[in-house]
Amino acid sequence: EAEVAQSPRYKITEKSQAVAFWCDPISGHATLYWYRQILGQGPELLVQFQDESVVDDSQLPKDRFSAERLKGVDSTLKIQPAELGDSAMYLCASSLKGQNTGELFFGEGSRLTVL
Amino acid sequence: KQEVTQIPAALSVPEGENLVLNCSFTDSAIYNLQWFRQDPGKGLTSLLLIQSSQREQTSGRLNASLDKSSGRSTLYIAASQPGDSATYLCAVIGAGNMLTFGGGTRLMVKP
Numbered sequence: 001e002a003e004v005a006q007s008p009r010y011k012i013t014e015k016s017q018a019v020a021f022w023c024d025p026i027s028g029h030a031t032l033y034w035y036r037q038i039l040g041q042g043p044e045l046l047v048q049f050q051d052e053s054v055v056d057d058s059q060l061p062k063d064r065f066s067a068e069r070l071k072g073v074d075s076t077l078k079i080q081p082a083e084l085g086d087s088a089m090y091l092c093a094s095s096l097k098g099q100n101t102g103e104l105f106f107g108e109g110s111r112l113t114v115l
Numbered sequence: 116k117q118e119v120t121q122i123p124a125a126l127s128v129p130e131g132e133n134l135v136l137n138c139s140f141t142d143s144a145i146y147n148l149q150w151f152r153q154d155p156g157k158g159l160t161s162l163l164l165i166q167s168s169q170r171e172q173t174s175g176r177l178n179a180s181l182d183k184s185s186g187r188s189t190l191y192i193a194a195s196q197p198g199d200s201a202t203y204l205c206a207v208i209g210a211g212n213m214l215t216f217g218g219g220t221r222l223m224v225k226p
Contacts, residue, residue, distance in 0.1 A: 004158075006158075033214070040218075041218055041219075042119075042121075042204055042206075042216035042217050042218045042219055043159070043204075043216050044216070045213070045214065045215075048213070056213065089156075091158060091159065093159075093214075103147075103149065103161060103164045104149065104161070104206075104208075104214060105161065106151075106158040106159040106160075106161075107158050108157060108158040109157070109158045111156065
């Protein structure tokens with residue numbers, strides 16, 4: 001069964017360091033999302049891509065976070081510099097383009113700990 | 116702005132009980148609603164997707180209902196088992212495939 005792949009699964013870093021997460025969506029899924037989930041809370045959208053274009057990044061802290069999906073397939077989320085409050089699970093999800101059935105499929109997530 | 120609320124935040128039941136998890140949303144202009152399960156430290160697994168034109172969906176021991184006009188959905192779990200212990204999240208999908216999550220219900224089913 002097709003899955004959304006994410007790496008790394010776990011990342012421990014010191015504050016002020018740079019960190020990057022990678023996501024490979026299900027083949028053929030043109031819509032890709034990055035969510036952040038703080039422990040005990042529901043996920044919150046950081047950025048949504050349609051193919052290689054950003055659809056929504058209104059909640060992305062652009063002073064330190066960046067996201068790209070250059071070829072409209074896999075995506076990278078970067079944080080520089082990392083802060084203590086960035087400790088969270090970073091979830092990637094994908095869905096079919098233009099399909100407002102909108103079923104989303106999530107990866108296993110990347111858990112970030114900032115010391 | 117869409118807001119999604121899940122009640123209760125946590126629930127502990129003995130094995131075998133039937134139980135209901137609640138989800139409410141403020142903007143009824145949704146395309147569909149999706150229920151997810153999340154095990155500790157893991158990603159989200161899709162359980163059920165209800166289209167806005169549907170009233171309910173069933174999968175095994177799970178049944179989800181949707182009342183768009185009142186902004187409510189329920190997830191019914193029949194004959195609960197310890198393996199059902201997890202966090203259950205509901206999310207509503209609006210225009211542009213924008214997904215808004217509730218805070219989740221942490222379920223513990225005791226043997």
